[in-house]
Amino acid sequence: MVNVTxxxxxxxxxxxxxxxxxxxxxxxxxxxxxxxxxxxDVRTATxxxxxxxxxxxxxxxTDVLIWWGHLAHHEVADExxxxxxxxxxxxxxxxxxxxxxxxxxxKSLMGTTCDLKWREADEKERLWVVDPSHPIVEGIGxxxxxxxxxxxxxxxxxxxxxxxxxxxxxxGGEVFRSGCTYQRGKGKIFYFRPGHETYPTYHHTEIQQVIxxxxxxxxxTELPKPVYGxxxxxxxxxxxx
Amino acid sequence: MVNVTxxxxxxxxxxxxxxxxxxxxxxxxxxxxxxxxxxxDVRTATxxxxxxxxxxxxxxxTDVLIWWGHLAHHEVADExxxxxxxxxxxxxxxxxxxxxxxxxxxKSLMGTTCDLKWREADEKERLWVVDPSHPIVEGIGxxxxxxxxxxxxxxxxxxxxxxxxxxxxxxGGEVFRSGCTYQRGKGKIFYFRPGHETYPTYHHTEIQQVIxxxxxxxxxTELPKPVYGxxxxxxxxxxxx
Amino acid sequence: MVNVTxxxxxxxxxxxxxxxxxxxxxxxxxxxxxxxxxxxDVRTATxxxxxxxxxxxxxxxTDVLIWWGHLAHHEVADExxxxxxxxxxxxxxxxxxxxxxxxxxxKSLMGTTCDLKWREADEKERLWVVDPSHPIVEGIGxxxxxxxxxxxxxxxxxxxxxxxxxxxxxxGGEVFRSGCTYQRGKGKIFYFRPGHETYPTYHHTEIQQVIxxxxxxxxxTELPKPVYGxxxxxxxxxxxx
Amino acid sequence: MVNVTxxxxxxxxxxxxxxxxxxxxxxxxxxxxxxxxxxxDVRTATxxxxxxxxxxxxxxxTDVLIWWGHLAHHEVADExxxxxxxxxxxxxxxxxxxxxxxxxxxKSLMGTTCDLKWREADEKERLWVVDPSHPIVEGIGxxxxxxxxxxxxxxxxxxxxxxxxxxxxxxGGEVFRSGCTYQRGKGKIFYFRPGHETYPTYHHTEIQQVIxxxxxxxxxTELPKPVYGxxxxxxxxxxxx
Numbered sequence: 001m002v003n004v005t006x007x008x009x010x011x012x013x014x015x016x017x018x019x020x021x022x023x024x025x026x027x028x029x030x031x032x033x034x035x036x037x038x039x040x041d042v043r044t045a046t047x048x049x050x051x052x053x054x055x056x057x058x059x060x061x062t063d064v065l066i067w068w069g070h071l072a073h074h075e076v077a078d079e080x081x082x083x084x085x086x087x088x089x090x091x092x093x094x095x096x097x098x099x100x101x102x103x104x105x106x107k108s109l110m111g112t113t114c115d116l117k118w119r120e121a122d123e124k125e126r127l128w129v130v131d132p133s134h135p136i137v138e139g140i141g142x143x144x145x146x147x148x149x150x151x152x153x154x155x156x157x158x159x160x161x162x163x164x165x166x167x168x169x170x171x172g173g174e175v176f177r178s179g180c181t182y183q184r185g186k187g188k189i190f191y192f193r194p195g196h197e198t199y200p201t202y203h204h205t206e207i208q209q210v211i212x213x214x215x216x217x218x219x220x221t222e223l224p225k226p227v228y229g230x231x232x233x234x235x236x237x238x239x240x241x
Numbered sequence: 242m243v244n245v246t247x248x249x250x251x252x253x254x255x256x257x258x259x260x261x262x263x264x265x266x267x268x269x270x271x272x273x274x275x276x277x278x279x280x281x282d283v284r285t286a287t288x289x290x291x292x293x294x295x296x297x298x299x300x301x302x303t304d305v306l307i308w309w310g311h312l313a314h315h316e317v318a319d320e321x322x323x324x325x326x327x328x329x330x331x332x333x334x335x336x337x338x339x340x341x342x343x344x345x346x347x348k349s350l351m352g353t354t355c356d357l358k359w360r361e362a363d364e365k366e367r368l369w370v371v372d373p374s375h376p377i378v379e380g381i382g383x384x385x386x387x388x389x390x391x392x393x394x395x396x397x398x399x400x401x402x403x404x405x406x407x408x409x410x411x412x413g414g415e416v417f418r419s420g421c422t423y424q425r426g427k428g429k430i431f432y433f434r435p436g437h438e439t440y441p442t443y444h445h446t447e448i449q450q451v452i453x454x455x456x457x458x459x460x461x462t463e464l465p466k467p468v469y470g471x472x473x474x475x476x477x478x479x480x481x482x
Numbered sequence: 483m484v485n486v487t488x489x490x491x492x493x494x495x496x497x498x499x500x501x502x503x504x505x506x507x508x509x510x511x512x513x514x515x516x517x518x519x520x521x522x523d524v525r526t527a528t529x530x531x532x533x534x535x536x537x538x539x540x541x542x543x544t545d546v547l548i549w550w551g552h553l554a555h556h557e558v559a560d561e562x563x564x565x566x567x568x569x570x571x572x573x574x575x576x577x578x579x580x581x582x583x584x585x586x587x588x589k590s591l592m593g594t595t596c597d598l599k600w601r602e603a604d605e606k607e608r609l610w611v612v613d614p615s616h617p618i619v620e621g622i623g624x625x626x627x628x629x630x631x632x633x634x635x636x637x638x639x640x641x642x643x644x645x646x647x648x649x650x651x652x653x654g655g656e657v658f659r660s661g662c663t664y665q666r667g668k669g670k671i672f673y674f675r676p677g678h679e680t681y682p683t684y685h686h687t688e689i690q691q692v693i694x695x696x697x698x699x700x701x702x703t704e705l706p707k708p709v710y711g712x713x714x715x716x717x718x719x720x721x722x723x
Numbered sequence: 724m725v726n727v728t729x730x731x732x733x734x735x736x737x738x739x740x741x742x743x744x745x746x747x748x749x750x751x752x753x754x755x756x757x758x759x760x761x762x763x764d765v766r767t768a769t770x771x772x773x774x775x776x777x778x779x780x781x782x783x784x785t786d787v788l789i790w791w792g793h794l795a796h797h798e799v800a801d802e803x804x805x806x807x808x809x810x811x812x813x814x815x816x817x818x819x820x821x822x823x824x825x826x827x828x829x830k831s832l833m834g835t836t837c838d839l840k841w842r843e844a845d846e847k848e849r850l851w852v853v854d855p856s857h858p859i860v861e862g863i864g865x866x867x868x869x870x871x872x873x874x875x876x877x878x879x880x881x882x883x884x885x886x887x888x889x890x891x892x893x894x895g896g897e898v899f900r901s902g903c904t905y906q907r908g909k910g911k912i913f914y915f916r917p918g919h920e921t922y923p924t925y926h927h928t929e930i931q932q933v934i935x936x937x938x939x940x941x942x943x944t945e946l947p948k949p950v951y952g953x954x955x956x957x958x959x960x961x962x963x964x
Contacts, residue, residue, distance in 0.1 A: 089835060089880070091374070111834040112907050113812060115951040123960045126475070128636045128657050129464070133332070133424045138462045142637065148963055151956075154610045154649065155624065155949035157812070157908055160885055163403070163424075167636065167649060167657045171476075173957030175610050175649045175657050183374045183404075184835050185880055221379045226370070226878035228838040233874075234367070234896030235412075237846045240871055330595060330639070352593040353571060353666050356710040364719045369877045369898050383878065389722060392715075395851045395890065396708035396865065398571070398667055401644055408877065408890055408898045414716030416851050416890045416898050425594050426639055467637035469597040474633075475655030478605045481630055573856070608957070611949070615814070615906045620944045644886070645906075653958075665856045665886075703861045708852070716849070717894075 002219045003041045005062040006031045007054065009069040010046040012197040019197045027068050027195070027202060034208045040215060047072055052080050059083055064093035064218045066211070067100045068195065081105050089185030090225065093218025095211065098195035101156075106191070109184050110158050116176070117153035123171040125149040125194065127178050131165050136179065136190065136213045144206045150196035152176045158191075168193060179210070186221065190214045243460045244282045246303040247272045248295065250310040251287040253438040260438045268309050268436070268443060275449045281456060288313055293321050300324055305334035305459045307452070308341045309436065322346050330426030331466065334459025336452065339436035342397075347432070350425050351399055357417070358394035364412040366390040366435065368419050372406050377420065377431065377454045385447045391437035393417045399432075409434060420451070427462065431455045484701045485523045487544040488513045489536065491551040492528040494679040501679045509550050509677070509684060516690045522697060529554055534562050541565055546575035546700045548693070549582045550677065563587050571667030572707065575700025577693065580677035583638075588673070591666050592640055598658070599635035605653040607631040607676065609660050613647045618661065618672065618695045626688045632678035634658045640673075650675060661692070668703065672696045725942045726764045728785040729754045730777065732792040733769040735920040742920045750791050750918070750925060757931045763938060770795055775803050782806055787816035787941045789934070790823045791918065804828050812908030813948065816941025818934065821918035824879075829914070832907050833881055839899070840876035846894040848872040848917065850901050854888045859902065859913065859936045867929045873919035875899045881914075891916060902933070909944065913937045 008028035012019040023030055028044040035042045045053025047069070059065075065084065069076070081104040088094050088109065096106045101114045127144040129137050144166075153174030159182070166179030178193035192210060195201045202208065249269035253260040264271055269285040276283045286294025288310070300306075306325065310317070322345040329335050329350065337347045342355045368385040370378050385407075394415030400423070407420030419434035433451060436442045443449065490510035494501040505512055510526040517524045527535025529551070541547075547566065551558070563586040570576050570591065578588045583596045609626040611619050626648075635656030641664070648661030660675035674692060677683045684690065731751035735742040746753055751767040758765045768776025770792070782788075788807065792799070804827040811817050811832065819829045824837045850867040852860050867889075876897030882905070889902030901916035915933060918924045925931065 109834040111832040113951075117951060117954040119954050119956060121956060121960050122963050123956070126655060126657075129467070130636050130638075130659065131424060131642065132427045132464060132467055132637060133429050133462055135462055138464055140464055142465070142467055151954070153954060154612050155614060155951075156612070157949070157951070159882065160613065160645065160906055162883055163642065164646065167659075169651060169655060169657045171956075171958065171960050173608060173651060174954070175608075175651045177612065177649075183372060183883055186373045188374050221374055221376055223370070223373060223379055223381055224383070226373055226383055226880070228836075228840060228878075228880070231840040231842050231874070231876060231897070233842060233844060233846070233894075235894065237844050237894050240845050350593040352591040354710075358710060358713040360713050360715065362715060362719050363722050364715070367896060367898075371877050371879070371900065372883065373878060392713070394713060395853050396710075396855060397853070398708070398710070400641065401665055401854065401886065403642055404883065405887065408900075410892060410896060410898045412715075412717065412719050414849060414892060415713070416849075416892045418853065418890075424642055467639070469595075469599060469637075469639070472599040472601050472633070472635060472656070474601065474603060474605070474653075476653065478603050478653050481604050611946070613906060614909045614946060614949055615911050615944055617944055620946055622946055624947070624949055665854060668855045670856050703856055703858055705852070705855060705861055705863055706865070708855055708865055 001041050002215060003061055003063045004035055004066065004215055005058060006042060006044045006066045007068065008044065008046050009072050010048065011071045022200050027197065030202045031066060031211065035212065035215065038212050047075060052076060054080050054084060056083070059087045062092055063220055064095065064215045066095045066097065067103060067105065068097045069103045070099035070197070073103050076104055081108060085109060088187035088189065091186035091220035093220065094187060094189045095214050095218060096189065096191045098193060101191065109189060112159060113157045116156045117174060119151040119172060121151065121172060122148045123151055126169040127166045127194070128169065129165065130167050131163060134163060134165050135217050136165055136210060138213050139209050140206055146194060146201060146204065148199050149194055149201065152193055186225065188218045190218055242282050243456060244302055244304045245276055245307065245456055246299060247283060247285045247307045248309065249285065249287050250313050251289065252312045263441050268438065271443045272307060272452065276453065276456065279453050288316060293317060295321050295325065297324070300328045303333055304461055305336065305456050307336045307338065308344060308346065309338045310344045311340035311438070314344050317345055322349060326350060329428035329430065332427035332461035334461065335428060335430045336455050336459060337430065337432045339434060342432065350430060353400060354398045357397045358415060360392040360413060362392065362413060363389045364392055367410040368407045368435070369410065370406065371408050372404060375404060375406050376458050377406055377451060379454050380450050381447055387435060387442060387445065389440050390435055390442065393434055427466065429459045431459055483523050484697060485543055485545045486517055486548065486697055487540060488524060488526045488548045489550065490526065490528050491554050492530065493553045504680070504682050509679065512684045513548060513693065517694065517697065520694050529557060534558060536562050536566060538565070541569045544574055545702055546577065546697045548577045548579065549585060549587065550579045551585045552581035552679065555585050558586055563590060567591060570669035570671065573668035573702035575702065576669060576671045577696050577700060578671065578673045580675060583673065591671060594641060595639045598638045599656060601633040601654060603633065603654060604630045605633055608651040609648045609676070610651065611647065612649050613645060616645060616647050617699050618647055618692060620695050621691050622688055628676060628683060628686065630681050631676055631683065634675055668707065670700045672700055724764050725938060726784055726786045727758055727789065727938055728781060729765060729767045729789045730791065731767065731769050732795050733771065734794045745921070745923050750920065753925045754789060754934065758935065758938065761935050770798060775799060777803050777807060779806070782810045785815055786943055787818065787938045789818045789820065790826060790828065791820045792826045793822035793920070796826050799827055804831060808832060811910035811912065814909040814943035816943065817910060817912045818937050818941060819912065819914045821916060824914065832912060835882060836880045839879045840897060842874040842895060844874065844895060845871045846874055849892040850889045850917070851892065852888065853890050854886060857886060857888050858940050859888055859933060861936050862932050863929055869917060869924060869927065871922050872917055872924065875916055909948065911941045913941055
């Protein structure tokens with residue numbers, strides 16, 4: 001059984017009736033719902049809860065953490081970010097969605113600015129599969145088409161992904177690396193671009209399928225934590241002059 | 242249910258009593274046995290069977306093919322190699338073991354000579370895990386130690402692996418990239434170094450664990466085959482002068 | 483001094499007046515011209531010369547080979563392809579242009595079908611830089627825009643590039659990995675997408691700049707060839723029971 | 724002309740007569756000397772200078788920064804680290820040596836703990852070349868042998884390198900990824916393992932050669948900085964309902 005925590009900033013939902021109409025239970029709510037149907041054990045957590053809902057207990061019980069944030073990245077406490085980072089390096093999967101590219105946790109794990117181009121213009125996005133061998137694209141056709149989305153364009157200031165799964169075409173003329181995997185310590189990370197709050201992207205069946213697949217892919221690998229620090233030799237070392 | 246075919250050249254077993262003593266049912270036999278215990282659907286195939294045991298039916302029903310060969314790479318018919326290659330590019334997983342580095346199928350998928358250094362000297366090998374996030378190393382400690390193995394040393398003339406999972410230390414002074422993953426078309430490939438025929442390597446629990454893990458990792462991703470060739474535009478193209 | 487050989491199939495130029503008008507000296511001619519201006523030592527070779535112009539002497543003196551072919555990949559003799567491959571693995575740089583994706587030499591070095599989508603429709607291409615640290619993109623802006631080009635679309639059946647430098651946006655709705663680097667043996671390979679014969683692409687300043695940069699990047703690294711085969715131990719191996 | 728700044732913590736040299744004997748002008752002194760002989764424009768900077776010798780002027784004039792630190796990583800001011808990071812992301816090359824793996828700048832750019840195993844036991848290290856195509860290994864044989872060095876062992880908690888150039892064998896039984904390249908923003912990074920302060924490693928000709936090669940490889944790529952933020956469309960976006 002995979003334990004998933006869906007974290008959402010949950011601010012647009014409070015301020016913008018349009019967002020509330022699309023996501024009456026919040027972005028976290030719709031994601032939790034379709035993951036629940038997949039038979040996963042899902043909880044949600046939001047910014048305004050104590051410790052942002054990410055207590056030590058919650059983090060230690062979480063196999064895969066999903067992250068959506070946008071307006072209030074700076075309000076996420078540094079000590080919580082540090083705890084999440086340690087959990088990722090110790091094996092917890094992390095799925096960063098859309099505007100989460102600018103979250104403290106993602107920037108800290110990437111080591112770069114994670115900056116990009118953007119535009120809100122009701123434009124078409126087409127996400128092309130470029131690695132058809134990867135379990136995260138299981139069940140997806142050649143591309144996913146989204147009638148209206150926010151544009152994110154290159155240059156996307158990230159480290160070269162370990163595996164590039166999706167590349168986006170945008171109506172306005174840009175491209176973007178939209179599905180990227182990374183290994184960090186014992187943890188697996190997947191960045192997935194779509195999901196602007198004013199569009200029903202997380203109701204889209206194929207977008208849901210990718211996120212479901214990513215949860216299964218990102219679950220922790222069970223093995224002892226590597227031992228660091230001073231180490232006795234495993235073989236005899238010859239004395240030298 | 243994952244369908245596995247274990248292919249073995251099965252020549253050393255006929256010629257060398259020592260090999261027969263270690264592997265009375267052949268190298269393919271011991272591998273099939275421990276995969277069967279894992280609940281997989283396993284068959285074996287060997288060089289001297291008609292079509293090397295790799296008929297169209299067998300290949301089309303195989304999710305993951307395991308390959309061990311050494312003495313008789315040149316006896317494997319080119320048309321069978323071509324069929325195996327097409328199946329890999331269409332999604333069948335391929336696990337290439339030890340001296341399979343010089344097999345026609347591996348060289349053809351890599352595009353390089355796959356040459357290396359080697360030595361048979363009853364020497365110690367220690368395979369260090371360098372990517373503790375990867376499902377193929379699940380359940381493995383910091384390293385696997387083999388009391389006696391054949392040495393394979395760098396430079397190993399392969400493309401840089403997509404993911405490097407194990408690096409070997411050899412008593413005689415060499416190192417080797419011992420666990421390497423590759424994506425080719427819709428297929429996933431894992432090269433795993435250990436397994437010289439005169440040592441009981443495939444009876445080793447952790448070696449078995451890695452191969453079991455690799456089978457699960459390498460199973461096909463289900464999605465439609467990409468469409469190639471001439472394509473109608475998805476968007477209107479403006480007439481130009 | 484870097485010695486460059488520009489190889490061109492040189493068939494479209496014989497058959498199609500439009501191509502001859504754009505490239506009166508052939509595609510190889512225009513490429514040789516702008517590389518000469520860069521101070522490189524350039525020669526050309528074409529399919530219909532003896533040994534396709536790629537004699538042992540030419541190959542051994544070539545630091546970087548540029549390859550353009552389309553109609554007649556099958557007419558390139560296998561033994562010449564094998565010689566070119568050996569030279570690449572021994573350090574010669576290889577720059578494969580446009581329809582060269584289907585050349586024997588590129589497919590053999592990649593190990594995949596190198597298939598893709600395509601369309602001739604006078605459509606706009608925009609090549610976005612995705613790795614602004616790489617010497618091959620020196621002097622290039624955020625993107626290169628080509629008013630009219632042939633479309634190549636994903637899925638492009640290649641191994642994941644070691645480094646992805648350009649991603650193309652096409653007017654008709656597709657994307658493509660347009661600038662890809664690979665290491666094979668001692669050699670460096672760069673695939674660069676643009677260059678359909680009926681468009682003046684190789685007269686475009688920035689396209690020329692990329693090819694010049696690529697030549698400098700691809701030149702051989704001078705070091706002894708690795709030694710392969712049976713190897714004496716560098717350290718004492720303990721006798722075991 | 725490439726401008727190099729060699730940064731050294733320069734504390735061991737003050738405290739330990741043995742280190743002072745090996746490096747009378749400091750570790751930075753010997754590195755500066757052999758780079759000067761290469762015709763590079765070299766300056767040095769050390770921890771105890773104002774702003775650690777890394778003023779805005781120095782940083783803006785530096786093409787490649789070399790970093791050696793060990794005892795006093797925590798004494799490097801965060802604002803200086805931030806400035807160095809911005810320069811790297813904007814194109815300055817960074818070469819991190821040995822115990823610099825634990826420097827603030829390296830950890831910040833990697834996003835991981837950069838932890839490892841270590842041992843001081845006068846043991847032999849052999850650095851094997853695993854990518855003979857890369858300019859950083861030019862002029863190096865199959866391996867570099869160091870009679871006595873500190874051991875660093877896997878697991879090394881770094882992101883998978885973009886390119887792995889060297890793998891170390893240690894007498895005591897460990898292996899290590901000893902030469903690793905990374906792209907971050909417009910900058911290129913090279914981590915090179917050897918260089919414990921009590922051994923004459925930086926007097927070793929081949930170690931010097933690798934560092935010289937790395938300086939040339941890491942120099943900035945000249946192109947405009949990518950534009951980030953809100954972007955006007957390059958193509959017309961159709962109005963939708």
